[in-house]
Amino acid sequence: MKLEGKVALVTGSAHRVGRVIALQLAQEGADIVVHYGGSAEAARQTVAEIEAMGRRTLLVQADMGNWQEAQQVGRKALAYFGKVDILVNNASSFVGAPYLDSTEAQFDASMNVNLKGPYAISQVIGKAMMDGEGGNIINITDEGAFYPSKTYTAHAISKAGLLALTHAQTLILGPKVRVNAICPGPILKPPDYSDERWEAIRHSNPLNALGSAEQVGEIILFLVTGPQFINGDCIMLEGGHMWKREF
Secondary structure, eight states: OTTTTOEEEETTOSSHHHHHHHHHHHHTTOEEEEEESSOHHHHHHHHHHHHHTTOOEEEEEOOTTSHHHHHHHHHHHHHHHSOOSEEEEOOOOOOOBOGGGOOHHHHHHHHIIIIIHHHHHHHHHHHHHHHTTOEEEEEEOOGGGTSOOSSBHHHHHHHHHHHHHHHHHHHHHTTTEEEEEEEEOSOSOOTTOOHHHHHHGGGGSTTOOOOOHHHHHHHHHHHHHSOTTOOSOEEEESTTHHHHOOO
16 A cells, blocks of 8 residues: 555545545555534544544544634644644635625635635644655645636635645745645536536537546545656646637
8 A cells, every 4th residue: 555654634525525535545545634614424424434444534623714723623633643744635615706796705715715724724734744754735726726717706716826825835845845736627516517517518628528536536646656756736637628718
């Protein structure tokens, strides 16, 4: 197992993409800090599946949009395991609001979880990594970081900010800490999408394909166990969608 003896902290790992990432890292031998915001039952199920593999877990609840709570997640992880080798900033807020009609509350809801939370927790974990044996931080952004949305404007700006944070962390936390981002496109059907609407997105990229949450986990494993010269990068997981767009 490639990650035996390692500790991974995955924010937003109760369900959906975060859950898949946590399970894949556990399958490779890592002990897991499972963080959740409000999905307590789903988080406990994720913990049960990880522990069934023989891995150690720590379950932590926190509002990742709150600076103090986000930092406390990192402190609890370090106090329990003594280290964190891999931090995956996956927790995300999806608040849809057209720019001209959006409110301050909607703006804050996007910025707090998508940008302030990763900024705050990475301060704690990044410093511990620099003081220890190093590690990897991986920020999960999305296509909004590269081209904004008319209906998810604040969300897109927050993800662009997360990509900028990735680049800043690369400069600040090296050479012991490598920082990269992953930019997924259509990988998991939103809860409010019909099957027909989701399948229609298949044709939005040159591959005429949809991605999967498992592929995000595979990229994370590649980044933490593969070539150590990959740093400050953003790996696109969107089937070449950006090249099919009409500008």
